[in-house]
Amino acid sequence: MAPNPKVVAAYRAMSSLGISESQVKPVLKKLLKLYDKNWELIEEGNYRALADAIFEGDVSEEPEHPKKNKRVNEEEAEAEEALINVEPAQPLKRLRLRGQENNSPSSAPSPSKKPHIEKATALEGSSAQRHQNKAVSSDGNTRIAARPGPMQDASSDRGKQPALPQDSLRGRKPIYETTVQPGRLMLPSNQMPHALIVPKDEPVDELPDYERPIAMVPPEPTSLRHSSTKSGINRKQGGHVSETSSQQKNGVRDKEVASDVVIASSAQGEVKLSLSYSSAIQGPDFRMPTQEQLLKMMEDRCLRSYKITDPNFSVAKMFRDICDCMLEFSTDSNDNSQESCMTRPTMDVLKESEANGTPGVGGSKDLDTGSHSSNGSIQVNSFSALVSPRGPYSPAHQSALDDAAMISKMDISKDIPQSDVGMQPEDPVSPNSNSLVVVPRHQLTVDDIRSFHDVHDITKGEEINQIPWVNKTTNDFPPPFNYIPQNLVFQDAYVNISLSRIGAEDSCPCIGSCVLLSTHCACTDKTGGEFAYTAQGLLKEEFLEECIAISHNPRQHCFYCKDCPLERSKNNGYLEPCKGHLKRKFIKECWRKCGCGKQCGNRLIQRGITCNLQVFFTSEGKGWGLRTLEDLPKGAFVCEFVGEILTIKELHERNIKCAENEKSTYPILLDTDWDSGFVKDEEALCLEAASFGNIARFINHRCSDANLVEIPIQIECPDRYYYHFALFSSRKIAAQEELTWDYGIDFDDHDQPVKLFECKCGSKFCRNTKRSNGSTRSASISG
């Protein structure tokens, strides 16, 4: 008799998992019986049920049913015959599970040799694999991550289904049935128990991926067979029968019923987590596991497949926690008074607050108000603060946070009792904390998400040193912005960084550190044959003093362009005369085409920020500021001013837009070389740091006697229309001092690129209080 092609296919699929026909045969026979020869159930998910049954050993270990050898009908006879006659199957690549494409059948270890390990390995390729996170590597291959992602976007699930014909469904609708019953925990589809997945021809659901229920009801013929007493599970609470929506939708089956088994519940039983099971899985050999067996099995799976190493890990506890979270979430979200629910801020901030005598905020931000708070007083803990690698955080929490921001709300000024200040904070991601609210990612605006700044490191790891932030003065959180460590072109700016444009005159053939050599270095040619830096990595005194002098006496160092790009950008048909720009002293650093190394003393600013800084909320009404946490010598490099590279035209347009929305821009004109000839529009540039910037965006202005001075640095571009804007200490600065620089604002000029602010620098040279001076330097930052 010709072999049954279905059987052949099943053999082949199992063969690709390294399972021999002799192992498949008895299990397949039993499954055929169990499923009433419903091949669809066996074929589903590339023979997932078959593979699972073999690995679990459930079916094959069952005692033989008395009707074992009775051929019920032709098909069974044929199938059994085929099971005997079929040729050894060749591995069929198309049928292999994804992620196993490199496992040739020959290299697959024999299950009989290493049954335990083999089971785990194979499961990773089958059912267990579906519970794993996957990351797509740069080569486009799907990789399995070490941990499951509970709130993973369903789109990342692509590629998890086997390459079977139902692949054609990908990109359309998932093949799961989604009957939502009240009180069910909603989890993403990639967490649905595979045993409860319905065949592919069942109706598809309309629910978004993130609202798929964990409990699923598969189709089955009308029956209440499931009311088995075998299970031993106390189903008093949850053993109810429910009707699936699919039946109502398609009307194909009269009634499909399912039963729930409660596997966990919150303390008072308000929330229960139950598994629905269907009589479709209850053949004559149906054996319901006890709750204990189920949890034990799941625990084993977690240990093996998800590599959970915590010896105290308990699936039962995890499920209970899920119930607690559900309860907490649902009661919080129904309760409008949650707006005033509060939590304790992070420890370091509380300590600071206490020291300061005022409540403080750390890792906290006013979550852009309006939609979140009617009175503007609701404060939301920083998302990043919660996920700080140094904070009370575990990788397990991370995956949950990937798709849902855990946010604790507080209004410290009103709600934190003084007795709470300085108390040990709760684990902010503990499910037992009643101060947490889980906000689905889709409810957050881009600005909300951006605004989550890590209290320990506002740079999010982009700099060598972490730069924390603190607010001892108000409940405000740092403004939303994206931290970038290097300038980035916004759109039209022409910044041509190409090696071919760097000629011999713009690079040196030195070896080692140029500043230590006695020989001439070509990179100093443009700065008078002298290095600006000392061997100790400070600005040379003389150079620094010249820069400070230029800054103090702008009028004497001003030039006026014939065709000013700034005026041109206004494009109002009437070209105003140039108001003047400052001609500054340049530094040319060595770069990639030079012979010296990265540690060359003439590559200072490109090595990044090395001093210890902190963002803090100023008490003088200047908003946020930057301070040093260590003493700085005179001439030390502090940081670069980093932002988006905009053309002046783009800045003009952005200013108009921002003015409409009452937002600020923080621009620095890169105008120090505009006198070299006609500057094209795409080469008249500025840096703008309001939305994308580095730590320098927090440095406030101080008139004249600021402790930082700005210096243009040429690195990778031979042309000076694009350069770096570095800030150095203009004098010794003591730890805790605020860092300031003179923006060069003319407070009398109201026709500047951006609106002016009322200067609160406190300097006795403040130009704003005198409202005179008439500095002719072009405006930098204002707000």
Ligand SMILES: C[S@@+](CC[C@H](N)C(=O)[O-])C[C@H]1O[C@@H](n2cnc3c(N)ncnc32)[C@H](O)[C@@H]1O
């Ligand atoms: C580059 S930002 C500095 C960081 C800013 N303070 C913040 O909170 O994000 C420039 C803005 O800070 C404010 N600012 C800077 N220096 C100031 C000063 N001396 N007095 C008052 N406000 C100042 C102005 O609003 C200005 O537009």
